[in-house]
Amino acid sequence: MATFFAVVSRPGGDDDEDDIILWVGTDYAELPEVRAAIEAVRPYAAIPDDLVSLLESDRLNEGARPRPVWLT
Structure with a gap:
């Protein structure tokens, strides 16, 4: 997907959407x-x-997938 991602959850939660x-x-x-x-999560971590x-x-080793035509 050619992107980094991050998820921040409440401590002690069940890791569900809430x-x-x-x-x-x-x-x-x-x-x-x-x-x-990193800047997106800095206030939380x-x-x-x-x-x-x-x-x-990791990015250099794994690379990125090209954007599929159907996403344009």
């Missing part, structure tokens, strides 16, 4: 850069210092 505070990166290329995903490099490395 516990979701934030869910971003569900649209194609919504968050193409890792820093955008402690961000490890190495998270940017870890996610960038």
